[in-house]
Amino acid sequence: MQTELSKKLGVEHAVFGFTPFPAVAAALTRAGGFGVLGAVRYKDPDELKRDLDWMEAHTDAKPYGLDVVMPAKKVEGVSEADVEAMIPASHREFVKETLAKYGVPELADGEASGWRITGWMEQVARNQLDVAFDYPIKLLANALGSPPADVIQRAHDHNVLVAALAGSARHARKHAEAGIDIVVAQGYEAGGHTGEIASMVLTPECVEAVAPLPVLAAGGIGSGEQVAAALALGAQGVWTGSIWLTTTEADMHSRAVTEKLLAAGSGDTVRSRALTGKPARQLRTEWTDAWDDPNGPGTLPMPLQGLLVAEALTRIQKYEVEPLLGTPVGQIVGRMNSERSVQEVFDDLTRGFERAIDRINKIAGRA
Amino acid sequence: MQTELSKKLGVEHAVFGFTPFPAVAAALTRAGGFGVLGAVRYKDPDELKRDLDWMEAHTDAKPYGLDVVMPAKKVEGVSEADVEAMIPASHREFVKETLAKYGVPELADGEASGWRITGWMEQVARNQLDVAFDYPIKLLANALGSPPADVIQRAHDHNVLVAALAGSARHARKHAEAGIDIVVAQGYEAGGHTGEIASMVLTPECVEAVAPLPVLAAGGIGSGEQVAAALALGAQGVWTGSIWLTTTEADMHSRAVTEKLLAAGSGDTVRSRALTGKPARQLRTEWTDAWDDPNGPGTLPMPLQGLLVAEALTRIQKYEVEPLLGTPVGQIVGRMNSERSVQEVFDDLTRGFERAIDRINKIAGRA
Numbered sequence: 001m002q003t004e005l006s007k008k009l010g011v012e013h014a015v016f017g018f019t020p021f022p023a024v025a026a027a028l029t030r031a032g033g034f035g036v037l038g039a040v041r042y043k044d045p046d047e048l049k050r051d052l053d054w055m056e057a058h059t060d061a062k063p064y065g066l067d068v069v070m071p072a073k074k075v076e077g078v079s080e081a082d083v084e085a086m087i088p089a090s091h092r093e094f095v096k097e098t099l100a101k102y103g104v105p106e107l108a109d110g111e112a113s114g115w116r117i118t119g120w121m122e123q124v125a126r127n128q129l130d131v132a133f134d135y136p137i138k139l140l141a142n143a144l145g146s147p148p149a150d151v152i153q154r155a156h157d158h159n160v161l162v163a164a165l166a167g168s169a170r171h172a173r174k175h176a177e178a179g180i181d182i183v184v185a186q187g188y189e190a191g192g193h194t195g196e197i198a199s200m201v202l203t204p205e206c207v208e209a210v211a212p213l214p215v216l217a218a219g220g221i222g223s224g225e226q227v228a229a230a231l232a233l234g235a236q237g238v239w240t241g242s243i244w245l246t247t248t249e250a251d252m253h254s255r256a257v258t259e260k261l262l263a264a265g266s267g268d269t270v271r272s273r274a275l276t277g278k279p280a281r282q283l284r285t286e287w288t289d290a291w292d293d294p295n296g297p298g299t300l301p302m303p304l305q306g307l308l309v310a311e312a313l314t315r316i317q318k319y320e321v322e323p324l325l326g327t328p329v330g331q332i333v334g335r336m337n338s339e340r341s342v343q344e345v346f347d348d349l350t351r352g353f354e355r356a357i358d359r360i361n362k363i364a365g366r367a
Numbered sequence: 368m369q370t371e372l373s374k375k376l377g378v379e380h381a382v383f384g385f386t387p388f389p390a391v392a393a394a395l396t397r398a399g400g401f402g403v404l405g406a407v408r409y410k411d412p413d414e415l416k417r418d419l420d421w422m423e424a425h426t427d428a429k430p431y432g433l434d435v436v437m438p439a440k441k442v443e444g445v446s447e448a449d450v451e452a453m454i455p456a457s458h459r460e461f462v463k464e465t466l467a468k469y470g471v472p473e474l475a476d477g478e479a480s481g482w483r484i485t486g487w488m489e490q491v492a493r494n495q496l497d498v499a500f501d502y503p504i505k506l507l508a509n510a511l512g513s514p515p516a517d518v519i520q521r522a523h524d525h526n527v528l529v530a531a532l533a534g535s536a537r538h539a540r541k542h543a544e545a546g547i548d549i550v551v552a553q554g555y556e557a558g559g560h561t562g563e564i565a566s567m568v569l570t571p572e573c574v575e576a577v578a579p580l581p582v583l584a585a586g587g588i589g590s591g592e593q594v595a596a597a598l599a600l601g602a603q604g605v606w607t608g609s610i611w612l613t614t615t616e617a618d619m620h621s622r623a624v625t626e627k628l629l630a631a632g633s634g635d636t637v638r639s640r641a642l643t644g645k646p647a648r649q650l651r652t653e654w655t656d657a658w659d660d661p662n663g664p665g666t667l668p669m670p671l672q673g674l675l676v677a678e679a680l681t682r683i684q685k686y687e688v689e690p691l692l693g694t695p696v697g698q699i700v701g702r703m704n705s706e707r708s709v710q711e712v713f714d715d716l717t718r719g720f721e722r723a724i725d726r727i728n729k730i731a732g733r734a
Contacts, residue, residue, distance in 0.1 A: 219567065
């Protein structure tokens with residue numbers, strides 16, 4: 001499955017896969033797709049260096065990319081402590097009460113709580129890029145708007161294409177004006193931060209809005225039939241994520257989360273502000289229900305919500321507190337019903353794609 | 368564009384179009400699609416008879432169908448007045464205040480208010496069917512679940528296929544068990560009553576759930592590329608609706624609504640309970656905002672909400688009170704930017720479909 005973009009990147013199939021796990025990213029690239037390693041969890045640049053060394057050794061000189069989280073808006077002259085101070089005491093109390101209600105144990109003294117999406121991540125991402133540009137990455141994606149102009153320039157100087165996620169045609173146009181190379185049209189059904197417009201409508205709107213820039217379709221894609229549909233809508237490839245979470249190479253933080261993903265139906269996700277303060281699709285849990293309850297205190301705006309819940313989420317994950325335990329994932333979770341290798345899932349995608357082409361040619365009277 | 372289903376129905380293209388307007392339904396059928404006339408507004412069976420006579424005279428003996436609104440649950444031993452009495456006075460007061468705030472005039476004495484979706488519509492629909500089965504309709508669709516068993520039997524006795532809308536694979540399976548012939552998978556992006564699962568995920572889930580029964584994909588479809596995508600997902604055709612609302616043959620209740628549809632973007636709809644008490648996608652207006660406002664009284668369950676707002680909606684439409692004026696429509700409204708004939712829109716669909724097939728064959732290396 002070859003598009004102009006896949007040819008440009010030297011990739012066999014126009015299937016891009018975002019994943020926080022180097023083993024999944026490398027397997028995707030080896031299978032003939034394009035693995036994109038999520039960098040958000042690397043607070044220490046040396047850890048990123050170690051994993052990129054590993055990627056180099058396990059990708060057969062085939063192309064892969066990196067995904068960073070760089071907020072479009074810079075926060076100047078305000079410290080993280082200043083913002084922490086803006087969180088109402090009643091919200092902290094609500095977190096405490098909810099955790100107590102479910103008997104969630106405390107962390108040990110000095111134990112680190114998880115990562116946070118905050119306005120101070122730009123420097124973290126810049127440190128990551130200082131490492132990453134020493135490697136032959138072919139793509140730099142940003143999950144929160146267009147990266148700053150100097151970062152785009154630096155990527156282009158290294159012959160790295162820049163991609164940015166968009167939830168509307170208006171976002172897509174803004175990214176194009178900022179000089180990025182690829183728009184990832186993130187439909188309503190997608191996992192993580194997502195807008196209101198579903199892929200069937202969003203993909204062609206973005207294609208039209210930024211032509212001739214290439215668009216990757218994201219949201220709801222886990223089968224070859226869905227890949228064919230996305231390409232029929234004008235995309236130059238698909239951007240997948242959720243489906244790799246239940247592969248055997250995925251190193252999920254908790255076995256209980258994997259079990260939940262395997263058991264979930266397409267109706268078991270919710271687009272909630274509980275995680276970061278912006279709407280993000282994730283497994284629906286008693287934790288998201290508590291935040292989405294009209295009788296509760298409600299969520300705070302980004303970055304306050306992320307700061308507020310960071311330690312709580314670490315505790316919920318560490319102690320695998322079932323009713324509260326979730327993860328970002330898209331509606332395609334309903335089809336993630338078995339654990340298979342990346343290669344097997346990938347082979348299913350390419351076979352399903354060929355089947356869909358056969359079928360649609362027959363319908364069009366071209367078989 | 369021919370599928371097993373389109374061949375069975377004797378239709379040239381597997382494009383089904385739901386519309387409340389006989390002129391649109393007939394034009395769709397003449398163009399080579401399958402027009403489906405919405406019957407909900409025909410309270411008087413003689414009016415339906417008159418319009419079906421007109422359809423017969425204007426469809427060149429090509430196939431068409433009828434869409435009725437038959438609630439799956441029967442309401443026994445409760446009168447409409449009993450239910451009216453269940454509406455809280457505070458809700459009636461809220462309607463009154465909202466209308467007053469926008470200066471919406473009263474109806475004249477004795478002037479009829481609009482139709483209502485209530486639990487008492489089954490008899491209305493049965494009266495419609497007594498008329499309809501005298502005509503060579505080929506399809507009977509129901510917007511609210513599977514029709515009662517005797518209605519399905521009666522349709523089959525007349526060689527009429529029965530279709531029912533589904534918002535989840537579970538709904539689809541229930542319909543299949545009830546003996547219907549076609550499932551319409553109504554995605555999140557669709558206009559009118561709709562669930563949470565977007566078409567990209569819902570269509571293949573329904574296809575798998577009810578195979579070998581045929582599935583029509585509904586939601587977000589207004590271009591040939593989207594038709595190709597839906598068919599790639601395994602559908603045996605598409606069920607369209609919104610895109611015909613701005614055709615020159617459409618007889619919208621108000622010019623101001625047409626103008627609003629032409630101006631709206633894909634982000635200008637909302638899935639709200641304001642209309643019937645169940646979530647239905649429609650233009651977002653200050654009326655839907657008032658009902659969706661967490662500080663307002665909130666909506667009532669079906670059928671109370673529909674009874675509560677029926678007269679208000681008639682007044683808003685009659686006096687074209689701009690900020691409150693809406694209509695059910697899907698996210699595809701963002702692409703409905705000009706008024707064209709049904710034939711022109713249909714030709715665009717079939718041309719776009721061929722373009723999408725060309726493109727995807729090239730990507731698949733088959734061109």
